[in-house]
Amino acid sequence: MLSNWPxxxxxxxxxxxxxxxxxxxxxxxxxxxxxxxxxxGNVLAKVxxxxxxxxxxxxxxPSNIRGESTCYTxxxxxxxxxxxxxxxxxxxxxxxxxxxxxxxxxAANGIVxxxxxxxxxPPPEQTLGRTFHRFSLxxxxxxxxxxxxxxxVIALGALSYVLDLDASLLDGIISEMFLKRxxxxxxxxxxxxxxxxxxxxxxxTAETERHPLAKKADDDQxxxxxxxxxxxGALAAGCRYxxxxxxxxxxxxxxxxxxxxxxxxxxxxxxEDELAALNMTLGASFAGARAMTSTSGPGAxxxxxxxxLAGMAEIPAVIAHVQRMGPATGMPTKSQQGDVLQxxxxxxxxxxxxxxxxxxxxxxxxxxxxxxxxxxxxxxxVIILTELDMGQNFRTTRAFxxxxxxxxxGKLLSTxxxxxxxxxxxxxxxxxxxxxRSLPSWKNGVHLAESLEHDEKGYRDEDPxxxxxxxxxxxxxxxxxxxxxxAPQVWGCQKAEVGFIGxxxxxxxxxxxxxxxxxxxxxxxxxxxxxLWPFPAAEVRAFLAESRDIFVVEHNFSGELAxxxxxxVSPCAELNNILNYSTLPFTPREIVEPVLRSRR
Amino acid sequence: MKVKASxxxxxxxxxxxxxxxxxxxxxxxxxxxLAIEPEELVIVTGIGCHGRLNNYFRAYGFHGLHxxxxxxxxxxxxxxxxxxxxxxxxxxxxxxxxLGHFLHAxxxxxxxxxxxxxxxxxxxxxxxxxxxTDFGMVTMSTPVGSKDYPIDGPSLALAAGGxxxxxxxxxxxxxxxxxxxxxxxxxxxxxxxxxxxxxxxxKLNSYDWxxxxxxxVEEVPGYSPRAxxxxxxxLNDPEKIAVGLIYEEDKPSxxxxxxxxxEKPIASLDLKxxxxxxxxxxxxFR
Ligand SMILES: Cc1ncc(C[n+]2csc(CCOP(=O)(O)OP(=O)(O)O)c2C)c(N)n1
Ligand code: SF4
Numbered sequence: 001m002l003s004n005w006p007x008x009x010x011x012x013x014x015x016x017x018x019x020x021x022x023x024x025x026x027x028x029x030x031x032x033x034x035x036x037x038x039x040x041g042n043v044l045a046k047v048x049x050x051x052x053x054x055x056x057x058x059x060x061x062p063s064n065i066r067g068e069s070t071c072y073t074x075x076x077x078x079x080x081x082x083x084x085x086x087x088x089x090x091x092x093x094x095x096x097x098x099x100x101x102x103x104x105x106x107a108a109n110g111i112v113x114x115x116x117x118x119x120x121x122p123p124p125e126q127t128l129g130r131t132f133h134r135f136s137l138x139x140x141x142x143x144x145x146x147x148x149x150x151x152x153v154i155a156l157g158a159l160s161y162v163l164d165l166d167a168s169l170l171d172g173i174i175s176e177m178f179l180k181r182x183x184x185x186x187x188x189x190x191x192x193x194x195x196x197x198x199x200x201x202x203x204x205t206a207e208t209e210r211h212p213l214a215k216k217a218d219d220d221q222x223x224x225x226x227x228x229x230x231x232x233g234a235l236a237a238g239c240r241y242x243x244x245x246x247x248x249x250x251x252x253x254x255x256x257x258x259x260x261x262x263x264x265x266x267x268x269x270x271x272e273d274e275l276a277a278l279n280m281t282l283g284a285s286f287a288g289a290r291a292m293t294s295t296s297g298p299g300a301x302x303x304x305x306x307x308x309l310a311g312m313a314e315i316p317a318v319i320a321h322v323q324r325m326g327p328a329t330g331m332p333t334k335s336q337q338g339d340v341l342q343x344x345x346x347x348x349x350x351x352x353x354x355x356x357x358x359x360x361x362x363x364x365x366x367x368x369x370x371x372x373x374x375x376x377x378x379x380x381x382v383i384i385l386t387e388l389d390m391g392q393n394f395r396t397t398r399a400f401x402x403x404x405x406x407x408x409x410g411k412l413l414s415t416x417x418x419x420x421x422x423x424x425x426x427x428x429x430x431x432x433x434x435x436x437r438s439l440p441s442w443k444n445g446v447h448l449a450e451s452l453e454h455d456e457k458g459y460r461d462e463d464p465x466x467x468x469x470x471x472x473x474x475x476x477x478x479x480x481x482x483x484x485x486x487a488p489q490v491w492g493c494q495k496a497e498v499g500f501i502g503x504x505x506x507x508x509x510x511x512x513x514x515x516x517x518x519x520x521x522x523x524x525x526x527x528x529x530x531x532l533w534p535f536p537a538a539e540v541r542a543f544l545a546e547s548r549d550i551f552v553v554e555h556n557f558s559g560e561l562a563x564x565x566x567x568x569v570s571p572c573a574e575l576n577n578i579l580n581y582s583t584l585p586f587t588p589r590e591i592v593e594p595v596l597r598s599r600r
Numbered sequence: 601m602k603v604k605a606s607x608x609x610x611x612x613x614x615x616x617x618x619x620x621x622x623x624x625x626x627x628x629x630x631x632x633x634l635a636i637e638p639e640e641l642v643i644v645t646g647i648g649c650h651g652r653l654n655n656y657f658r659a660y661g662f663h664g665l666h667x668x669x670x671x672x673x674x675x676x677x678x679x680x681x682x683x684x685x686x687x688x689x690x691x692x693x694x695x696x697x698x699l700g701h702f703l704h705a706x707x708x709x710x711x712x713x714x715x716x717x718x719x720x721x722x723x724x725x726x727x728x729x730x731x732x733t734d735f736g737m738v739t740m741s742t743p744v745g746s747k748d749y750p751i752d753g754p755s756l757a758l759a760a761g762g763x764x765x766x767x768x769x770x771x772x773x774x775x776x777x778x779x780x781x782x783x784x785x786x787x788x789x790x791x792x793x794x795x796x797x798x799x800x801x802x803k804l805n806s807y808d809w810x811x812x813x814x815x816x817v818e819e820v821p822g823y824s825p826r827a828x829x830x831x832x833x834x835l836n837d838p839e840k841i842a843v844g845l846i847y848e849e850d851k852p853s854x855x856x857x858x859x860x861x862x863e864k865p866i867a868s869l870d871l872k873x874x875x876x877x878x879x880x881x882x883x884x885f886r
Contacts, residue, residue, distance in 0.1 A: 232881065232882070263860075267866065275701075276668075286662055286676060291675070400882055449661065449663070450661075450663050451647075
């Protein structure tokens, strides 16, 4: 296996003050759905990435297509970053409402561009050194280029000026985006609009307001979302069958794979629902494919019955679950970590399952590759559990190392190995609980994949002793498995009284919090769980023993991870929960403050 | 050469006289006629008395969940289209809990043979009304008679664009076997709805009752399974239940449409990690 994730040492500690705006900055683009906020943000992120910077993006979108407030934040830094900071340095607002909504986040020397009707500068007691510029993007786009749609590229040109970026970076991305699909004329007009924006910004801003960015050589970085990284991981791992039903925020995994799987000889199927998606994945896997499905909370609930089938019939399956806000339909475009226990304790009956939780985009790739190997090795369902924040937002990471990818299919026999077998037992009771597998069409491998309790050949068997032996066989498959799992990772200071525990996309905010606390002379450490089940009890126990104040940080209401820890580590130290069940992911401040409060 | 014994694993333990014996026998006969290797045949079953069929049959098998035969069978077929994939459901399995899957597999025209053993009752759960139970029939769940109007699988299939729609009777095994055999040869989705008595829980729809009510379409003068209007007419007959090959048409199968190459099954692809090719894809993120 490759180990792609950055080591904790790669985190360079810089204090808040050292990190002046030149080395670290956040740009927010805000407006209404339909304003092109997503487009503008994505392009800006790409430009800054090509400038050589580390990027983290964050989007806050409503679940409708037009009319409601949306915003997109791009944080860029010379240092390795995993999450947002607490501040926004530049706000580009397509309306005045956006300013009112985001004013508190804007840094003291921040700068605001607004295309608002009747925009007035806020009273001086509110501006606190921030500068405000009226920037009539729509009107200018109409006057100069005949169409309002050019406002986004004009805005991007203006940002290029303020950040003192090489104008050719933006030109290059415009041409990549439009040349194939729309032709030269569209490229030319957009490049012109970008230039116009650049010049316009020079007119309206003072030189002192610029935020010129130091440039770093691009060191093999890519800008990718968690969903895309999972898709790429699946492709590299040999996934050749993908079945799913559309659901936000998981759909991008599928939308990405649909372009590549056929070229690799595979197939992507849109099913009638999630019941079908997982059952079809199991059929495909039974017949020999590395198969996968993806979903979010509502779909996961529908998959629960087939999840149990995968456990009983011992069929490898990979399920990517990108969490959104529940319960029920909840808030489809908001992130949450509220479905953790669903996969760990969910469905009927008892069977082994594996739940992995990547905390970086590199880990999304890495753990997806690993998920396929684990599914084949242990012949059980494997869940890749992420959140909207991880799935849909973009982050820079080192380009993935494909040469380190190994495809390990466990006890899947070959046709040759079967030839000499007279009495093949698909569910043979073995010391490690894992049995040999054959595929339909293979001679001497005939068997039944059975959902009823079965004998070693797969045929129904209700004998009490057989039931006991089969249950023990299945349940012991994961007994010796821990070396195969991704162990928890400890980040932060070597020795610290304060210990954070978390998983998934809260990693970014927790690492920022660790840094901010360090600047305040409160050393802390962070235990990042990457395998949630089987639970890494030994590592968690050790971490608890070494820390005085434990904070379990979770983006949910009831502290599912804390509940899990308490159920698996006994006796358990006192756990403080830092919970956030708001529609936005954690800010570092929301983690730092409760820690400081607890120490007063 | 294959004989019925080639596919026999175990004697079934269904009730004496159960229609499922006829289905079991007919499926073996069809396999013999097509000389299918047991390894090349996969039987996917639902949950119900019918679901035991692949415990008795010698072939690869998948006994999954109640109502979910279709997605499982579709996954198998797409991954290895050379396999002969036969799914067996009951009327509850296919037309109640699995109705959505049934219509979608059918409209996609996946190359499956779907045998729905319609005994007009939920047998395994001891005799509750099913979606094909006659209106007014007294069952365990309808002590004063069923208040639900029944639905008809082949009619649904015809409306939803089925490309091979047949109905057999488990009391006429040779005829049923010939329908199954044709269904297996059909390149696309083949529905074979089977009128099949449950002698224990459905005393109304007995062998004699069916004999009185069926009408063989092949005996209707001028009947052609290629004419949709005639198929509608036969299915709408208020007195008689049409059996035989009711409708057939040629349409590309789902495998043909979605698989890059049917000759290179997904199941036997070399999964070697193509580092340069993946690296090129990665470059798109720079
Ligand atoms: C999700 C689910 N709900 C209910 C059941 C219980 N159950 C088992 S078989 C069956 C009905 C069987 O009727 P049918 O499909 O017509 O098959 P038959 O027994 O008549 O062959 C039901 C409801 C189940 N196994 N799974
Ligand atoms: S209960 Fe009915 S369907 Fe089930 S085996 Fe007996 S006769 Fe057949």
